[in-house]
Amino acid sequence: KAGVTQTPRYLIKTRGQQVTLSCSPISGHRSVSWYQQTPGQGLQFLFEYFSETQRNKGNFPGRFSGRQFSNSRSEMNVSTLELGDSALYLCASSLGQGADYEQYFGPGTRLTVT
Amino acid sequence: AQTVTQSQPEMSVQEAETVTLSCTYDTSESDYYLFWYKQPPSRQMILVIRQEAYKQQNATENRFSVNFQKAAKSFSLKISDSQLGDAAMYFCAYSRFSGGGADGLTFGKGTHLIIQP
Numbered sequence: 001k002a003g004v005t006q007t008p009r010y011l012i013k014t015r016g017q018q019v020t021l022s023c024s025p026i027s028g029h030r031s032v033s034w035y036q037q038t039p040g041q042g043l044q045f046l047f048e049y050f051s052e053t054q055r056n057k058g059n060f061p062g063r064f065s066g067r068q069f070s071n072s073r074s075e076m077n078v079s080t081l082e083l084g085d086s087a088l089y090l091c092a093s094s095l096g097q098g099a100d101y102e103q104y105f106g107p108g109t110r111l112t113v114t
Numbered sequence: 115a116q117t118v119t120q121s122q123p124e125m126s127v128q129e130a131e132t133v134t135l136s137c138t139y140d141t142s143e144s145d146y147y148l149f150w151y152k153q154p155p156s157r158q159m160i161l162v163i164r165q166e167a168y169k170q171q172n173a174t175e176n177r178f179s180v181n182f183q184k185a186a187k188s189f190s191l192k193i194s195d196s197q198l199g200d201a202a203m204y205f206c207a208y209s210r211f212s213g214g215g216a217d218g219l220t221f222g223k224g225t226h227l228i229i230q231p
Binding site: 033035042043044045046047048056058088090092098099102103104105106107108 | 146147156157158159160161164205207209210211217218219220221222223224
């Protein structure tokens, strides 16, 4: 069974631009979570989607948004990019919602904002 | 808000020896989950072990075991017979026992584990 895939793997954007990252969960998984990893702040929860609905959101500004499609694939969007948005963005999928289900992580998208 | 603290930024151990990584957390919840994740240089996070707070028995997975002290809010990871492939960043994480809700994982800052051959 294929694992979680994230595209693109690397991305360079300019301050002020917007970016869309994609995550394809493991087949059959209905929940997708997003995390931001930076050297300074570490790993931080962005949001989780289950059945196309955002179930919970971390403490991030409204510039960070996401969505989930009927096939469980998810995208996250960051508008008006700032230098501090440079990070590794990790996606994780699970069969169901919540910590009862093991989360499987993708390889991440490395975003660099210049 | 829940917090997770890993006080050891880096640990080093000789191959085949045993090492213990420390983690403490703060929560007002009585039911929750605790995890140890491994992140090798490839950056792919891998679940090492999981502990449900309502279970008194410490979780074990082959060479990996935890020492869960609920009253002390301590959750350490012991790696026995360390192997070169164990070299990675190790993250301790907490999740509320959501019973269907979703709160995400709260991670510690990580411990960089070095295995000396």
